[in-house]
Amino acid sequence: MPAIPAENGSSARRPRSLALGVIAAGTLMIILDGSIVTVAMPAIQQDLDFSSSQLSWVVNAYLIAFGSLLLLAGRLGDLIGRKRMFLAGTGVFTAASLLAGVATTPAVLLAARFLQGVGSAMAAAVGLGILVTLYPGSRERARAIAVFSFTGAAGASIGQVLGGVLTDVLTWHWIFFINLPIGAAVIALALPALPSDQGLGLRAGADAWGALLVTGGLMTGIYGVINTTTHGWSWSHTVGPVLLGAALVTGFFVRQSRARTPLMPLRILRSRTVAAANLVQMLMVAALYSFQVLVALYLQGVLGYGAARTGAAMLPAALVIGLVSLGVSARLIARYGERAVLLTGLALLIGVLGLLTRLPERAHYTTDLLPVMLLAAGFGLALPALTALGMSGAGARDAGLASGLFNTTQQIGMALGVATLSTLAAARTDALAASGSSRSAALTGGYHAAFAAGTGLLVAALVVATVTLRKPRTPAGAATSPDPAIATDPAAASAPRSAG
Numbered sequence: 001m002p003a004i005p006a007e008n009g010s011s012a013r014r015p016r017s018l019a020l021g022v023i024a025a026g027t028l029m030i031i032l033d034g035s036i037v038t039v040a041m042p043a044i045q046q047d048l049d050f051s052s053s054q055l056s057w058v059v060n061a062y063l064i065a066f067g068s069l070l071l072l073a074g075r076l077g078d079l080i081g082r083k084r085m086f087l088a089g090t091g092v093f094t095a096a097s098l099l100a101g102v103a104t105t106p107a108v109l110l111a112a113r114f115l116q117g118v119g120s121a122m123a124a125a126v127g128l129g130i131l132v133t134l135y136p137g138s139r140e141r142a143r144a145i146a147v148f149s150f151t152g153a154a155g156a157s158i159g160q161v162l163g164g165v166l167t168d169v170l171t172w173h174w175i176f177f178i179n180l181p182i183g184a185a186v187i188a189l190a191l192p193a194l195p196s197d198q199g200l201g202l203r204a205g206a207d208a209w210g211a212l213l214v215t216g217g218l219m220t221g222i223y224g225v226i227n228t229t230t231h232g233w234s235w236s237h238t239v240g241p242v243l244l245g246a247a248l249v250t251g252f253f254v255r256q257s258r259a260r261t262p263l264m265p266l267r268i269l270r271s272r273t274v275a276a277a278n279l280v281q282m283l284m285v286a287a288l289y290s291f292q293v294l295v296a297l298y299l300q301g302v303l304g305y306g307a308a309r310t311g312a313a314m315l316p317a318a319l320v321i322g323l324v325s326l327g328v329s330a331r332l333i334a335r336y337g338e339r340a341v342l343l344t345g346l347a348l349l350i351g352v353l354g355l356l357t358r359l360p361e362r363a364h365y366t367t368d369l370l371p372v373m374l375l376a377a378g379f380g381l382a383l384p385a386l387t388a389l390g391m392s393g394a395g396a397r398d399a400g401l402a403s404g405l406f407n408t409t410q411q412i413g414m415a416l417g418v419a420t421l422s423t424l425a426a427a428r429t430d431a432l433a434a435s436g437s438s439r440s441a442a443l444t445g446g447y448h449a450a451f452a453a454g455t456g457l458l459v460a461a462l463v464v465a466t467v468t469l470r471k472p473r474t475p476a477g478a479a480t481s482p483d484p485a486i487a488t489d490p491a492a493a494s495a496p497r498s499a500g
Contacts, residue, residue, distance in 0.1 A: 006008035016134050018193040020144055022186055023127045024151040026090055029182045030120045031151070033175075037062075039173040047172065048106050051301060060226050060499070061110045065117025070125045072211055074404015075263050083194045087128065089122025094183030101176035112176075113136035128403035132391050143331040149384045150326035178465065195279040206244060210263035213252035218408070218423035221245025238419075263462060268402055276468035277389035278406060280461045282413035284382060287457035288418025291317075291352060291376070294425060295369075298447050302440045303363060313365060317376040324380030333385055338392075339388035339469045348378025348460045353458060356451040362442045389469070417454075425450040 037058060045055050077085035096115035103109035119239035131148060135141040224241030256262040269275050299305040299313055332341045352375045363369060390406040429446030437445065 009354055015193060018189065019134055019195070020131070020147060022190045022193050023086075024147055025182065025188075026123050026186045027127055027148065028151045029179055029186065030093065033062075033093075033116065033120070036163070036175045036178075039174045040175050041173040042110070048103070048109060050106050056226075057110055058224075061113040062117040062120070063224050063226060063411070063415070064219055065114045066120045066124075067117075067222045067408065067415065068123035068215055069118060069375050070262045070408040070411060071218070071264065071404045072215050073122045074125035074129065074402070074407070075406070078131060081197045082126040082130050082133075083190070083196055085126045086123050086194065087190055089119045089124070089126075090186050090190070091119070092122060093119030093384075094179060095119075096184065097176045098181035098385065101180075101347040124407055125404035128387065128391055128406060131357070132402075133197075139330070139334045140142050142333045142384065145384050145387045145391075146325050146327075146330040149329070149380070149387060150322045165350060167190055174451070193481050205265040207261060208257070210252055210259060213248050213255060214263070216249030217245045217246070217250075217252060218412075220248060221409070222415050225398065225415040228423050229238050233423070238484050259483070264405075268405065271392070272468060273389050273392050274402065274405075276464060277392075279468075279474060280342070280465050281386050281390065281406070282409045283457045283461035283464065284349070285413030286384070286417035286420065287353065287454035287461070288379065289414060289421055291454070293418075294421065294447050294450055295356070297371075298359070298444070302361065302443050302447075313369065316370060317373040320374055320377045321380040325379045326380075326396070327386050329381055329384040332381070333388065338385040338388050339465070341381050342389070342465055342469070343462065344379070345378040345382030345385065346458060346465060348375050349382065350455060350462065351375050352378065353455040357448050357455065359444065359448070359451075367447045373446055402473045421450040421453055424453055457490070 041055060044058060072084060093116055096112050096119055100109055100112035102110055131144050132141060135144045157201035220241050224238045224245060227237045232237055255266050256266055296310050296314060299310045305313060352372055355372050359368060391402050425446040428449040429442045432445045
């Protein structure tokens, strides 16, 4: 890929700003779709006559396709061109949204949701890869990643509110139709705005067996994990698929160590920084499932909030996360380094879940919940720092792979959060109810158990980050030696050498 000129003049600034806006808009559409559907589930069930067991697959069909294809899509973006992959993925997602909007049967809607997951994986997997090649400097990259992180926070919060409004005012079909103008605009703007890249060619990573192993392993493993919410830890539905998925992924790594043209060159994992960032992200995302989902369930199931009021109650968290990630994180990272900002963010998030373990059955929003929402600013610090660290070893030839890997560990963390924390909350709730506690008291106790487990995951993430990211960030302008994991890539010289 040709080098992108430094952002010195307005002529250079405008195309890159437009490209950043295109990637952010595409990401917003994908994240928006992930949260907007959950609010409309009751209306979808009633209109299409979904059974209770079928309904969860409106979400699961999307998650399985999305989570299992990210790594493969990211590497294919490096091979055939990241711009092509982004455009194709956005096109698939937009077309699948139309199919979902006109669906009149459960089968059609589930097929459309699976295709949406495919398109989302194709587009999301290369988004960060495009960003790191557009913004090679550490400070400008930090600003771009801050915008990217802000988009994620905005999409998650807007989706909950917008889903309720569209479903109530129009119909559930419009939660999918809204993607059509956004997708069309993203494609139209991406054609001139995104840099063209020819890719390395399929021969540079034409490992069909590796592709089958990693896709099959992730798909099987994620299928088993998400089944824990309905089947518990049964052998046939959860434990068996999880073990099979783990075996297939292990086989994939063995294959990559021996293949002549590996799909995933293992040099990407030789960087301690990259490996640690992905592990920390997995733990953090798993823990924050308890905040993103269980707090909403607490507001509705215990305090009796409606959907719109729940969205409004969660809005301060989204706003403070967005403001910190967009307005503060890049400056702090430039001054203190990714490691220090990450550790500060994780410490704040430990405070969030720690306070939630003391949440009373009859909470007052201003005194019991608002402080928690404000402390969620830690996510606005942690995620941009983690993203910068996770992409720190990405040269031009591996940027899509690093992006796909980072997104994959995020999805795995989310799946683990669903499996462990929701199961733990349900088990504790059942035990309290069986001992004679009221419904609200039992639910609150169950959520307390999940919040405590989430706190433990965040503490583990903090320990991993502290131990593995020992080396301080090199000050801006100082000379650095190349990372041995990426020294063979000439384009990697432009990637910032962060902690580790």
